Amino acid sequence: MNLHVKELLDAGVHFGHQTNRWNPKMKKFIYGERNGVYIIDLQQTMVRLRNAYNFIRDLVAIRESVLFVGTKRQAVPLIEEEATRCQMFYVNQRWLGGMLTNLKTIRQSIDKMKKMDIAHGDGTYEQLPKKEVLRLEKERGKLSxxxxxxxxxxxxxxxLVVADTRVEQIAIKExxxxxxxxxAILDxxxxxxGVSYPIPGNDDAAKGIRLILSTLADAVIEGQQINATRREDLQTEAAASMPEEIPSSPSPIGLEPGETIIAPPG
Incomplete structure (x- = not known):
């Protein structure tokens, strides 16, 4: 992980909320207070972020996926950008109940969206009344x-990588x-x-959210590279262990393959 405390400081990751708006369970991550605002201990942020980085890297290295979640205004574009960069999944609009606990039903909605995408491009809509097309397009846009x-x-x-646990409570429960x-980033x-890998930090400043998300996306990319290298090594080993093909002896002249010469008696 190529990140320094100064980068966290410059991004404002150390700024917490006002002292009258805090969760006592976060006390261990707080360095102190300044002008009525809690200051987050960035040394702990670095340690926790490194732990999360290593976890995600190793997880992706064994071909597991990561779901980035952030529906608050500041996080919406960042979640899509970083998840897309590392070729992982994301939710940056509304979290639909059952996204995890009822994945089968969610998959049915996705299949419906894909069919509507096809109908939109293959001329099917041209055969429908305008009012029906408008209704379908509205539904397709919502699903998309x-x-x-x-x-x-x-x-x-x-x-799951979560930008704000207070906003994404349903996702966290699932x-x-x-x-x-x-x-998760924890202010x-x-x-x-319930958070396996807490990362204490400002979850409101876009610059800080971007820095943390991009670091975690880098962990995904490193894990993908490790997995690709492992597969290449396995293929090389498999090829090296293949026995060399032994050429078959040619049949004697005048004989068909499989025929043998029988010596005369005596």
């Missing part, structure tokens, strides 16, 4: 906004119920319970 980031997520992810590990008013 909510599900485009998970359209290829056929199985449950290996972990992940906890299914025992899916959580990596001084957040609840760390």
């Amino acid at each position: 906004r909510n599900l485009s980031g998970v359209r290829n997520m056929d199985v449950l992810p290996g972990c 992940a906890n119920r299914l025992e899916i590990p959580l990596v 001084t008013n957040s609840d760390p319970d």
Whole structure:
């Protein structure tokens, strides 16, 4: 992980909430107070971020997926950008109940969206009344906004990366119920319970959110590279262990393959 405390400082990751808006469970991550605002201990942020980085890297190295989640205004473009960069899934609009706990039903909605996408491009709409086309396009747009980031997520992810635990409580409850590990940014008013890899930091400043998300996306990319190298090594080993083909002896002249010469008696 190529990150320094100064970068966290410059991004404002150390700024917590006002002292009258805090969760006592976050006390261990707080360095102090300044002008009525809690200051987050960036040394702990670095340690926790490194732990999360290593976890995600190793998880992706064994071909597990990561789901990035962030529906608050500051996080919306960053979640899509970083998840897309590392070719992982994301939810940055509305979290649909059952996204994890009822994935089968969600997959049905995704299949419906894909069929509507095909109908939109193959001329099917031209055969329908204008009013019906408008209705279908409205529905397609709604499905696309909510599900485009998970359209290829056929199985449950290996972990969730959450930008704000207070906003994404439904997602966190579903992940906890299914025992899916959580990596999350935790501000001084957040609840760390149920978060496997807490990263104490400002969850409101876009610059700070971007820095943390991009670091975690880098962990995904490194894990993908490790997995690709392992597969190449296995293929090389498999090729090297293949026995050399022994050429078959040619049949004697005048004989068909498989025929043998029988010596005369005596």
